[in-house]
Amino acid sequence: MSVRVGILGATGAVGQRFIQLLDDHPTFELAAVTASADSAGKTYREAAKWRVDTPIPDDVAEMEVVETSPAGIADADVDLLFSSLPSGVASEVEPAFLEAGYVVSSNSSNDRMATDVPLTIPEINPEHLQLIEVQRDERGWDGALVKNPNCSTITMVPTLAALDEFGLERVHVTTLQAVSGAGYSGVTSMEIIDNAIPHIGGEEAKMETESRKLLGEFTGAEVRLHGADVAASCNRIPTLDGHLENVFVEFADEPSPAALREAMRSFESADLPSSPDQLIKVFGDDEPDRPQPRLDRTYAGGMGIVAGGVQETATGAKYNCLAHNTIRGAAGASLLNGELLVEEGYV
Amino acid sequence: MSVRVGILGATGAVGQRFIQLLDDHPTFELAAVTASADSAGKTYREAAKWRVDTPIPDDVAEMEVVETSPAGIADADVDLLFSSLPSGVASEVEPAFLEAGYVVSSNSSNDRMATDVPLTIPEINPEHLQLIEVQRDERGWDGALVKNPNCSTITMVPTLAALDEFGLERVHVTTLQAVSGAGYSGVTSMEIIDNAIPHIGGEEAKMETESRKLLGEFTGAEVRLHGADVAASCNRIPTLDGHLENVFVEFADEPSPAALREAMRSFESADLPSSPDQLIKVFGDDEPDRPQPRLDRTYAGGMGIVAGGVQETATGAKYNCLAHNTIRGAAGASLLNGELLVEEGYV
Amino acid sequence: MSVRVGILGATGAVGQRFIQLLDDHPTFELAAVTASADSAGKTYREAAKWRVDTPIPDDVAEMEVVETSPAGIADADVDLLFSSLPSGVASEVEPAFLEAGYVVSSNSSNDRMATDVPLTIPEINPEHLQLIEVQRDERGWDGALVKNPNCSTITMVPTLAALDEFGLERVHVTTLQAVSGAGYSGVTSMEIIDNAIPHIGGEEAKMETESRKLLGEFTGAEVRLHGADVAASCNRIPTLDGHLENVFVEFADEPSPAALREAMRSFESADLPSSPDQLIKVFGDDEPDRPQPRLDRTYAGGMGIVAGGVQETATGAKYNCLAHNTIRGAAGASLLNGELLVEEGYV
Amino acid sequence: MSVRVGILGATGAVGQRFIQLLDDHPTFELAAVTASADSAGKTYREAAKWRVDTPIPDDVAEMEVVETSPAGIADADVDLLFSSLPSGVASEVEPAFLEAGYVVSSNSSNDRMATDVPLTIPEINPEHLQLIEVQRDERGWDGALVKNPNCSTITMVPTLAALDEFGLERVHVTTLQAVSGAGYSGVTSMEIIDNAIPHIGGEEAKMETESRKLLGEFTGAEVRLHGADVAASCNRIPTLDGHLENVFVEFADEPSPAALREAMRSFESADLPSSPDQLIKVFGDDEPDRPQPRLDRTYAGGMGIVAGGVQETATGAKYNCLAHNTIRGAAGASLLNGELLVEEGYV
Known part of the structure; x- marks a missing residue:
């Protein structure tokens, strides 16, 4: 067919x-x-x-x-x-x-x-x-x-969906986004060599609203936005492809880092030709410096999500996630x- | 003398x-x-x-x-x-x-x-x-x-000190740190060109503890750590000098962005030879893409702090701050x- | 006045x-x-x-x-x-x-x-x-x-003028040019991160013709182009400021590297407010890796020329030179x- | 087998x-x-x-x-x-x-x-x-x-071999070499971000001697070095992989750019598992800005040579060539x- x-x-x-x-x-x-x-x-x-x-x-x-x-x-x-x-x-x-x-x-x-x-x-x-x-x-x-x-929303939402079983309440996310997200001429070399730009017009609002719609419940007639508070801060950095995001999450429950990793690893993928076998690849404690844009953006042909750095914090937990912004994103x-x-x- | x-x-x-x-x-x-x-x-x-x-x-x-x-x-x-x-x-x-x-x-x-x-x-x-x-x-x-x-703590703490009058309760901070912070040979070119590394050994713990000591009260015999919860996530990016940080803050009060900007701008400097006249330079709404490492790291000869991007969020407020990591830091x-x-x- | x-x-x-x-x-x-x-x-x-x-x-x-x-x-x-x-x-x-x-x-x-x-x-x-x-x-x-x-011509010509006393006959020059030479939006970040571009429209012809006019003799009525053959090859690389050039020169005489260095070092500057005291700074054998764009482009406030790497070759001699392309250039x-x-x- | x-x-x-x-x-x-x-x-x-x-x-x-x-x-x-x-x-x-x-x-x-x-x-x-x-x-x-x-020799020699039929007499070559050529820790990020280094220890001598041995004639008892004069100038630039080289060549004959392109394109490859079908890919006049390291280094799985920018000069001809330095090189x-x-x- x-x-x-x-x-x-x-x-x-x-x-x-x-x-x-x-x-x-x-x-x-x-x-x-x-x-x-x-x-x-x-x-x-x-x-x-x-x-x-x-x-x-x-x-x-x-x-x-x-x-x-x-x-x-x-x-x-x-x-x-x-x-x-x-x-x-x-x-x-x-x-x-x-x-x-x-x-x-x-x-x-x-x-x-x-x-x-x-x-x-x-x-x-x-x-x-x-x-x-x-x-x-x-x-x-x-x-x-x-x-x-x-693209920045897609990178984060699969991980949040995987963790929602613990009662997701609040999200603070910071992005380190590649220049290709702005299109071929979107970021000049003079703007970004030896530099970072802490502003991408409209991007933060997109992450804050789109993520709640994606995680929302379909009632048969409408989608009810997910109740979590989401606050985003977006940056452009000198990478070509691959958005890296640092996420702080707070839950109703108190899941351990191991439980968070397991929830992401075992999150089910879809049975579609371009879906990865494992949607979210998760690095453990022994590789705390992953995911990295250049090394991990081609996971599953660029269609997968890669996470790592899962740790407890004073307020809940944190982790990093990454996806190829012009392929999966x-x-x-x-x-x-x-x-x-x-x-x-x-x- | x-x-x-x-x-x-x-x-x-x-x-x-x-x-x-x-x-x-x-x-x-x-x-x-x-x-x-x-x-x-x-x-x-x-x-x-x-x-x-x-x-x-x-x-x-x-x-x-x-x-x-x-x-x-x-x-x-x-x-x-x-x-x-x-x-x-x-x-x-x-x-x-x-x-x-x-x-x-x-x-x-x-x-x-x-x-x-x-x-x-x-x-x-x-x-x-x-x-x-x-x-x-x-x-x-x-x-x-x-x-x-x-260096990463110094970049943030002056802004938190300026805002503490509003009842600082929680801080989530993500850093985008320059390679010079790792010393001359600390980061190889193959690690960082077209890349970012979401891990700097020990850095997050330093930010989380040192900031609370700096903001703590001296009782005459000891320093009582400040009571705010601080969670940090640290990244290395391909910049030479200047640490950029995205900060999410939550307060007992509900200060407006204008009040936050004013508190940072009017925060008193010290009367020492190397202190800047104005400790914290603050960009307003009209320049949302500042501070940037390459453009702002030499403010006050590299001894000043530069902030910007102050906005309300679903959980409190957010802003960005920057300092020259090998000078002020x-x-x-x-x-x-x-x-x-x-x-x-x-x- | x-x-x-x-x-x-x-x-x-x-x-x-x-x-x-x-x-x-x-x-x-x-x-x-x-x-x-x-x-x-x-x-x-x-x-x-x-x-x-x-x-x-x-x-x-x-x-x-x-x-x-x-x-x-x-x-x-x-x-x-x-x-x-x-x-x-x-x-x-x-x-x-x-x-x-x-x-x-x-x-x-x-x-x-x-x-x-x-x-x-x-x-x-x-x-x-x-x-x-x-x-x-x-x-x-x-x-x-x-x-x-x-800008690329200016970087090279002072060194050629200094060496013309040895009977300059042929020049092969390759440039490694900074992105600022193309103007603020001239080179996109997607073009140049982790890349080099071996073509800058019209630049090679400018170097080949302008240099011969600059070195030419004024007869009272016209400028006779210098007789040397000049062949140029131009590249854009991921530097912000400072054009670096590799020059191969052939002379009627057979000057030693020491004589070439001395001729460049002692070349007279002009008595004008913005002229450097020493027009051409020359690195010796002990620092063969200089000049470098980031370290040397601000010599004499960006108005000087910096040379180095002078060596004999099978065909004559070679050296490198550098100038700040948007200041001196x-x-x-x-x-x-x-x-x-x-x-x-x-x- | x-x-x-x-x-x-x-x-x-x-x-x-x-x-x-x-x-x-x-x-x-x-x-x-x-x-x-x-x-x-x-x-x-x-x-x-x-x-x-x-x-x-x-x-x-x-x-x-x-x-x-x-x-x-x-x-x-x-x-x-x-x-x-x-x-x-x-x-x-x-x-x-x-x-x-x-x-x-x-x-x-x-x-x-x-x-x-x-x-x-x-x-x-x-x-x-x-x-x-x-x-x-x-x-x-x-x-x-x-x-x-x-690696820098390998990039150039196949093109010279293809052109030797025109009576190769003199070669001036400048390299723009990727950091991976120095090994994983060979070039620090502080050395190379926003910079270029016009010196790679011993590299120029290798290019000048190895190329003449490769192009030399085997007599049955020894290899007679090719008689061409070769002068090389080597630079490190902020690219990860792929050495780009600008070559000026002088011949006994006066081949046209079209003849040079054709000689490279039709140069025979070897019948070995890892040899490319076409050893040298050649870009024409319509794409003067190729080859580029990031776009062309993976030609033939990194085992091919890519050339372009063939033009006449005042002294002979020039062109650019490129190969993946850690694969083919x-x-x-x-x-x-x-x-x-x-x-x-x-x-």
């Missing part, structure tokens, strides 16, 4: 990761790549300034780029769209595809907190996908829109939601 | 900063530089692999290095010693100097939490210096030993304690 | 360096700062995203930015203009100022090789300034236009030409 | 690459790992601080490390040894293995220029292997010692020589 898919905004940094990840995908077949009007008509090779460290797949290199509109992809006969458009563009363009009946798995940040849009990590809250029924009722769409969270997240949409019969 | 001073361990990274800071000092005159036995007898230029970005002062370059022992400096007629010895060496060697009657201002980490050793930042807790009387009673020393805290901290010792009549 | 000066393109990276260098200048008084139309009317503080590591001088911060046109600066009563406009803009705008009678010392790359435009480094070829007479004859300008060379170069213009009576 | 192999010095940086490359090798089976006496008896996992970005192969992790001596490996029944010992150790230890009859493919720098030791790159000068006969005659060894060149080079030794019947 093959599913024909398209990528909206295929030439950018996340778009290139989609193409890399779709190469040799067991069920998805890339049938359309879109970009802005001035790239339409070019081959993908001409339109994209390819930056990924594997070559452009030959067949994609020669594909014709079409404009990002339902008309543009009308001939491609696709069943599922992945969107990595800038959020400003996405908020204008995505509705047109939904009205035209397309199923869209989107990495763009618009509408993530809308009450009728599922914000989903397949291993964490697949049941939220049922919000699509609410969405269709309210908006009258034939299509369906599902979002994945922000962006293109891979949308891809996985696409696989879930197929699995659940929405495609 | 001139005070003759010596540097114990003068050839290392912190020793070199001492020499840079003592050049043109208004009252201190460098009269002795010590190192291990195999450097004794060489000129300073020969013995030190000079790495500071200003040239070796000419007179220091030609000074003879002597062995780190009371005999070694016997002819130098010094009144005050600065110590930047590795803590393992310092714990062996410092007592000999104290027994010989020297006043020692030490950056080494040994004995910082000893109940009869003052751990002092002159602008924060100068009254703790009176522990010297207890120390002399207990140890029978003619000399006096004062310590400054760890090491050599400059000991130097300032030396100035306080002179001011208070211990030298 | 005070000279009122203006900066064309004052808000960019080189413009900011001009402002830093003009602060406390003994004879120049900053009287006008220009930028594009959308910045006109703002204060300098509002218009510039200040990135230099010293604060904006207070008086400059509150200056009103005017449009880059003769009308814009008409009220400022300036005697000398420094230009750091992008070359595309400069080639359009500079002629208007020259027709209006202004003397312009320009860092922009347009017209550097024009036969009636002096390309000058004051310590190397001050006599080329007399081309201004040719320029005035040919163009009918009351003003005068002088250019300084490209850009703003400082124009400033120095301005000082020469004053000295020679053109202002 | 399986060949049992051992690694001398298996725990270091190059040793780890050997292990990575031998995992899944079609014919070599790892049977012994040696290290210094204090590691002997430990498992490989315990003895090695594993730094490669793929996990330790499970079977290797549990192998017992033995001492680096013929006695140490006596029970392992190996047919071929790879050596990545420090050259000081290798010059003491390698002869013992040769006297004991082992065939050793060594990456260590000792003896590379010895007249009876083949210095070999299988695609370039496989016929030099016949020096083994001379070696056996002179030294009375049953075993055989073959060396591969230095070290462990992979020895491995390939091992494959050649098997192919040629020495094992």
Whole structure:
């Protein structure tokens, strides 16, 4: 069974990761790549300034780029769209595809907190996908829109989900984020060499709200935000890929570090083509300096979460977690939601 | 009035900063530089692999290095010693100097939490210096030993001291520390290029305990640790100098961000030669991406603290702070304690 | 004697360096700062995203930015203009100022090789300034236009000038250039972290031609290019400031490394306010790993040249040289030409 | 057909690459790992601080490390040894293995220029292997010692070999070398962040002599060094892996850039398991900014050479070349020589 898919905004940094990840995908077949009007008509090779460290797949290199509109992809006969458009563009363009009946798995940040849009990590809250029924009722769409969270949120939430059994009450998290999270030209070299920047616009609010939606309960009609207090502080540092996060957690219970490690290690993954066998790899006491971005970001092909440094504190516990921000945190997240949409019969 | 001073361990990274800071000092005159036995007898230029970005002062370059022992400096007629010895060496060697009657201002980490050793930042807790009387009673020393805290602790504690009026109860702090904090060879390039390391041995415990001693109350006989809970998480990142810290604070009161900023800005500095006019520089809402290590580490010649990013959170407030780790956080901290010792009549 | 000066393109990276260098200048008084139309009317503080590591001088911060046109600066009563406009803009705008009678010392790359435009480094070829007479004859300008060379050319040419006494015949040079040479946003962090880029558009041709003009003989009517063959290869590397260059030289004579070092060390500087006492600092055999960008770029306040690693080769000799690319290589170069213009009576 | 192999010095940086490359090798089976006496008896996992970005192969992790001596490996029944010992150790230890009859493919720098030791790159000068006969005659060894060149030499020599048909006369080469070339702790972070170091001890002489031996003619009794003049200048820059080199070449003929590109592209590879299908990948005029270390170092699994930037100069031509310094430039080079030794019947 093959599913024909398209990528909206295929030439950018996340778009290139989609193409890399779709190469040799067991069920998805890339049938359309879109970009802005001035790239339409070019081959993908001409339109994209390819930056990924594997070559452009030959067949994609020669594909014709079409404009990002339902008309543009009308001939491609696709069943599922992945969107990595800038959020400003996405908020204008995505509705047109939904009205035209397309199923869209989107990495763009618009509408993530809308009450009728599922914000989903397949291993964490697949049941939220049922919000699509609410969405269709309210908006009258034939299509369906599902979002994945922000890259910094995705890195942390699987660990919080694994630990929620201990009665998660408060979270203080600090991020050390890679430059690729800002896109190819987002951080200049003069800003970041021998430096760190303790501010990423809007990022802290995303972590604080998206995490509570992801961990929230689906009632059948809506998602009730998780009750934990979450406070985030976000930094950009001179790493290329891989967001590292330091998390302080407080629980109703008093779990030991060993119990926390075990809960993360044994947290169940999903049965989807791109899900890792073990979702969260956990380093023990004997390797306190892990995870590290350069050494651990490719765990499970960049689709896994790596944790470590679990210790008690005066207020509860702390640990570190890490994920590849443009794979698990962006293109891979949308891809996985696409696989879930197929699995659940929405495609 | 001139005070003759010596540097114990003068050839290392912190020793070199001492020499840079003592050049043109208004009252201190460098009269002795010590190192291990195999450097004794060489000129300073020969013995030190000079790495500071200003040239070796000419007179220091030609000074003879002597062995780190009371005999070694016997002819130098010094009144005050600065110590930047590795803590393992310092714990062996410092007592000999104290027994010989020297006043020692030490950056080494040994004995910082000893109940009869003052751990002092002159602008924060100068009254703790009176522990010297207890120390002399207990140890029978003619000399006096004062310590400054760890570089990561120094960066944060002035801001906490400024905010303590609001009833400081809990602190969660994450550090982004520069490689120079580990000494010249402490972090290899292969470890840190395109990477971050979420572990610095012993650093978190230092921040958690030293901060409570610095903020503690001196009763006349001892220092009562401050009652706040402090939890720290420490990271090494690819910056050369300047420790950046993200701090989450919770108070008995509910101060506004504006009140927090004002409390930091108006916190009084000390009237010592190396103290900044304004101890804590605070960036406002209009510059949320400051402080940054490369842009702000030289504030007040590297002796100031720079803060910013003050905001409310779901649990209290958060802000960022920064200091130059080898100036304010090491050599400059000991130097300032030396100035306080002179001011208070211990030298 | 005070000279009122203006900066064309004052808000960019080189413009900011001009402002830093003009602060406390003994004879120049900053009287006008220009930028594009959308910045006109703002204060300098509002218009510039200040990135230099010293604060904006207070008086400059509150200056009103005017449009880059003769009308814009008409009220400022300036005697000398420094230009750091992008070359595309400069080639359009500079002629208007020259027709209006202004003397312009320009860092922009347009017209550097024009036969009636002096390309000058004051310590190397001050006599080329007399081309201004040719320029005035040919163009009918009351003003005068002088250019300084490209940053990578400036780094090398003083050393070649010092060695030309040995009969310079061939030069092969490779550069390791800092990111600041491309302007604040010229090199993205994703391009350069853990990377090097062996191409800088147009840079190699600039080095090959400008160097021969600078070393050429002024006949009274024109500059005859120096006869040496010059081949350059240019690279961008992850350094912030300071261009390092590896130079292979071949001579008619067979000078020893000692003779080469001595010729560079004893090369005469100029008697201008911003010229270093010793133009070229030379490291000897005992420090073969110098010059290095981070350790040596601030020699003589960034206005000096630093050389080292002089050795014989199978084909002649080789050495390394280094200069601060945005000080000696850009703003400082124009400033120095301005000082020469004053000295020679053109202002 | 399986060949049992051992690694001398298996725990270091190059040793780890050997292990990575031998995992899944079609014919070599790892049977012994040696290290210094204090590691002997430990498992490989315990003895090695594993730094490669793929996990330790499970079977290797549990192998017992033995001492680096013929006695140490006596029970392992190996047919071929790879050596990545420090050259000081290798010059003491390698002869013992040769006297004991082992065939050793060594990456260590000792003896590379010895007249009876083949210095070999299988695609370039496989016929030099016949020096083994001379070696056996002179030294009375049953075993055989073959060396591969230095990492910076290997990067350049395949391109020179491809271009030698045009009458190679002179070479000026500048290197931009990655920190991994100095071993795990060879370059500290404080030395190299925001910096470059224009000196690597002994490296320039290695490039100048080894390249002429590799390109030299084997007469049946000796290798006559190639007659070209070679001058090298070597730099360390802040890259992790991948040596980039800028090469200026002069020929008896006057080949066009197109002819140079074609000669490199069509240069024949070897028919060995680890040789790339196309030895030299060449970028054309349309991608003048390639090769780049981060983007191109993994070409052909790190075993290929990548060239680009071919242009005419005033003196001949120039181009850039790049190879992965710890794969093609070290462990992979020895491995390939091992494959050649098997192919040629020495094992």
